[in-house]
Amino acid sequence: MRHSKLLAPTLREAPAEAQVASHVFLTRAGFIRKLAAGIYSLLPLGLRVVHKIERIVREELDRAGAQEVLLPMLHPAELWQESERWQKYGPELLRVKDRKGADFAVSPTAEEAIVDLVRRDVKSFRQLPLNLYQIQDKFRDEMRPRAGLMRGREFIMKDAYSFHTDEADAHREYQNMYDAYARIFKRCGLEFRAVEADTGAIGGNKSHEFQVLADSGEDAIVACDQCDYAANVEKAELLPEGQPAATAARALEEIHTPGVGVIEDVVRLLGEPIERFVKTLILVADGKLVAALLRGDRDLNVVKLKAALGATELELAGDAAVSAATKAKVGFAGPQGLAMPVYADPEVAALSDGITGANKTDHHVRGFHLGRDCASAKVLDLRTAAAGDRCARCAGGHYRAFRGIEVGHVFFLGTKYSAPMKCTFLDAGGKEQVMPMGCYGIGITRIAAAAIEQNHDADGIIWPLPIAPFHVAIVAAGKEAEVLATAEELYRALGAAGIEVLFDDRDERPGVKFKDADLIGIPLRVTVGKKGMAEGIVELKQRRGGVVVKVPIAEAVARVRALCDEGLARA
């Protein structure tokens, strides 16, 4: 490709809205442009990267025995009503009406559509197992799209669904996909980790997320430093810590804490360690108020509480509800005498002399003891795992914390969709049975963003070779006839050798071309210059590490070829 013909509008400055590296560089380097919040156009460079990723995904899934299909993007509402997700999915599901007034869902995922396809045409155990996948645009009307391709509303996802004669076979396929995913992310050049995860809205009872490790990641994960246990903090198990305090250390005493409702401020005012504080969170679970008690320095694990309550909806109560329940301003809630079920973390039960809200504006209490002051509270593990916690799986390990970008997720679904939607087959004995299922997603566009989060420097992107838009950039640094002729000849020869070349033939100064090549992130660069012509050499530079070597013109193709082979083989 000649750079002079390529639509790659690079920007010297990033739009103010871009906050993370991948968003900044994808925009500055001319890979994407925003059309609306969370909705992006892919320019030629961006599309080339997406195609590279898709190709790797297709190769590995085909190799693993899956078959590609393409399902519609618009699904009739009746299908989603069958699975009850029309009601349950909430406002994230974009709904549209056709000219006749019929309701449709803009597909955020395709369990219903695929089950409908399979239940119509797959009737015998002889047709199973089956694993079908598609690569398609998805739409999720996120409350808060952010960070460019990292969390868009419209994005490209690979989703796969498998159907089986029994659960054992579904678990076998789960492992098969798990292995395929590991190969895919490795080939994309990503540093990742598979972690145990909550199943969320998709449902099912076993899942792993594939997390690309990056400080800018949205997900918090913990991994044991001794064994191989790793989990999203939403899911991470904890060992029960501390014994309930048998007796109170002293009587409950009210203290004046004017205007300090935020726990950090109360800590500062009273000069007591934050571990002695009890945080009282008021939540709404399926319309009813509940209270959760945690030590001041801990975070609630919403997934754990939701599971314990058997609730489908759980969110923090609004300020008005909190004030009404505690008869105090927000920030002064305590569990004493609350007219709602109270759940306490074991660490709270272990305190004999805690500090918590007084249910009275501008007041707290000290001397709090759960057994005495809120005897009705149920004690259960409620907190989010953090670095330093003891591993729940092995004897001596402790958790370390990481940030991750979720690029893939595999689920064992069981019959969550196939049972209500009557996706059945006849077994060898002629008996009708429901097909157990699995489903498997990969965020294609998110991989592009994650790769940049993991591979960039101050000058721009450093693409892993297998997903780079081009393998090598040729920079013609000069206008001399010999320079141009040599560059042209290299462009031809590299192309003939099967290497993807971006030939910067623009009438620009060398500095501009160097800056653009770095920003766009082409892994290799060949510079053809006047000085080199005299020596019969060109310069070969690697974007990562910046190593420059002079190579004789006659050897340039072979040297580039070797570096490309090495980069692709490592994947």
Add this chain to the structure above:
RNA sequence: CGGGGCGUAGCGCAGCCUGGUAGCGCGCCUGCUUUGGGAGCAGGAUGUCGGAGGUUCGAAUCCUCUCGCCCCGACCA
């Protein structure tokens, strides 16, 4: 959904408080010079000041409403 902020040229921003008819840098166009890390000089084009209404002789500026966008939190395959 709670909190905060921003919409002025393609991008980054100033101007707004204290109303007087829009400016800077980058980019873009033309010419000359320059040519190994985002060149210099000279000339030039580009704005419904997000939208609607109001106040006023006069609104980018003040008031009301509205739309869009961003950030933090909550939530989320």
